[in-house]
Amino acid sequence: MQFMCLIYSDPVNEPAHGTPEFGEMMQGYGAFTKHVQDTGKFVSGDALQGTETATTVSVRSEKTETMDGPFMETKEVLGGYYLLECADLDDAIKTAAMIPTAKFGRIEVRPVVVWDN
Amino acid sequence: MSPSLTSKDEIERVVREEWGRNLASLVKTLGDFQLAEDCLQDALISAFEHWERSGLPRSPAAWLLKVARRKAIDRIRRDRGFAAKLPELTYLYELENSVDDVEEGGVISDERLQMIFICCHPALAEKSRVALTLRSLGGLSTDQIAAAFLDTGEAMQRRITRAKIKIKGAGIAYKVPEVEDLPERLASVLRTLYLIFNEGYSASSGEALTRVDLSNEAIRLARITAHLMPDECEVQGLLALMLLHDSRRSTRVGGNGEVVTLKHQNRARWNRAKIEEGTAILQACLPLGRTGPYQIQAAISGVHAHSVDWKSTDWAQIVELYAALLCFENTPVVQLNQAVAMSMAGTPERALEVLSALEGMESYVPYHLARAEVLGKLGRTLDAKDALCLALEHTQNSVEAEFIRTKLGYLH
Numbered sequence: 001m002q003f004m005c006l007i008y009s010d011p012v013n014e015p016a017h018g019t020p021e022f023g024e025m026m027q028g029y030g031a032f033t034k035h036v037q038d039t040g041k042f043v044s045g046d047a048l049q050g051t052e053t054a055t056t057v058s059v060r061s062e063k064t065e066t067m068d069g070p071f072m073e074t075k076e077v078l079g080g081y082y083l084l085e086c087a088d089l090d091d092a093i094k095t096a097a098m099i100p101t102a103k104f105g106r107i108e109v110r111p112v113v114v115w116d117n
Numbered sequence: 118m119s120p121s122l123t124s125k126d127e128i129e130r131v132v133r134e135e136w137g138r139n140l141a142s143l144v145k146t147l148g149d150f151q152l153a154e155d156c157l158q159d160a161l162i163s164a165f166e167h168w169e170r171s172g173l174p175r176s177p178a179a180w181l182l183k184v185a186r187r188k189a190i191d192r193i194r195r196d197r198g199f200a201a202k203l204p205e206l207t208y209l210y211e212l213e214n215s216v217d218d219v220e221e222g223g224v225i226s227d228e229r230l231q232m233i234f235i236c237c238h239p240a241l242a243e244k245s246r247v248a249l250t251l252r253s254l255g256g257l258s259t260d261q262i263a264a265a266f267l268d269t270g271e272a273m274q275r276r277i278t279r280a281k282i283k284i285k286g287a288g289i290a291y292k293v294p295e296v297e298d299l300p301e302r303l304a305s306v307l308r309t310l311y312l313i314f315n316e317g318y319s320a321s322s323g324e325a326l327t328r329v330d331l332s333n334e335a336i337r338l339a340r341i342t343a344h345l346m347p348d349e350c351e352v353q354g355l356l357a358l359m360l361l362h363d364s365r366r367s368t369r370v371g372g373n374g375e376v377v378t379l380k381h382q383n384r385a386r387w388n389r390a391k392i393e394e395g396t397a398i399l400q401a402c403l404p405l406g407r408t409g410p411y412q413i414q415a416a417i418s419g420v421h422a423h424s425v426d427w428k429s430t431d432w433a434q435i436v437e438l439y440a441a442l443l444c445f446e447n448t449p450v451v452q453l454n455q456a457v458a459m460s461m462a463g464t465p466e467r468a469l470e471v472l473s474a475l476e477g478m479e480s481y482v483p484y485h486l487a488r489a490e491v492l493g494k495l496g497r498t499l500d501a502k503d504a505l506c507l508a509l510e511h512t513q514n515s516v517e518a519e520f521i522r523t524k525l526g527y528l529h
Binding site (some may be wrong): 001003 | 238240286287288289290292294295298302
């Protein structure tokens, strides 16, 4: 079954761009992506631009309204995701724990709904 | 088949005894916790009707399972989402037509181990694990569980329902965990059972009369788990620990409802049968050399169980056992207990060193009481008095306050 792994972290805890720690984290992501590809778990995965680039869209009375900023102002923001094919929740938890951000942020693991017919 | 009428109590006892095994088997067949429980509930209603009239069948478990499966067929056929359950329905028809599966007196395959690993999955909240285990494996009703935790029936129902929804949707597999995951998953099972036990153990006597006996229930569940995993020493250790603790139950509370500490308990009234059973279990698993925190705690409890009184206890051995426990659980409370043992073993200087190094214990009454004891032994009466005053400052229990004041009186 497919599991969505949503990667959350507080930007202040993230290694700064250009530091050795940042390089290490990116290498970690490279290795993780390769691992899930090699084991047939990788469905898709991407990093997102920061919340300062977010626009929140809603339609009210048939009018599209836009708002500058993310849907929710929180300290921990959604930074990216992996969609993984895993045997079960145990497998998904184990795999999600290998995502580099899990060490300073959090990964929310949610199964994808399978619609009947 | 007994021709005499079967009493309601007898039926209830049988039903509860068979609940966990039957539910586990149904969950496996149906792949759906809620559906399985609903069908088993239907079967129970039917059982009460039939058994009260014509007595217990030869194998009540097999009878219940068979009826529950027929109820499942009915329920699935009536359901709108019929098509999605077609594989299960086909399987149910096959079971219905097979002869050798659950004939009366036949052996039902035991799926309770899978069940307990699901109920205690770390992805569920701790309270939900406790409630779901009592409901699914113990066969307690939601109202009984709610009463045991002084919660409302509705709140408990919501909690259990949420947990079942999570199990159904979250992809928790219906299986015993892989070997590499087993230690962590088993730890969660043992912790859940121990929580249930301690909840029962710490209930005050007045409440205990109206509350389901959670300690007995925990022991029953630990027995089942120990039976299903005979090679897991820590499961055996937990069962031994529960039995040894429970042997002192009737001496733990005094006539006025006050807690009687180990030191002052009437050891003649300890339950010898439980002590012997716990000791035998421990003696069987300790030599295998796969020790863990539960076996060590049981061993500590065992040393006390076999001591004539507080003073003549083999404190040196208890100090060593705490040292072993610290390798698994390096917590301030374990260190505190070790310090108390050191003091009793004739090394109060070492005890004071350990106590002085502990941090974050300022509002923990047992810490100040232990310090007072150790300082008293070292002849530092004034410091001991200060420690008792600190204990008095932090206690929130009138009986305990009285106990501390009495101690202070001795030091004057």
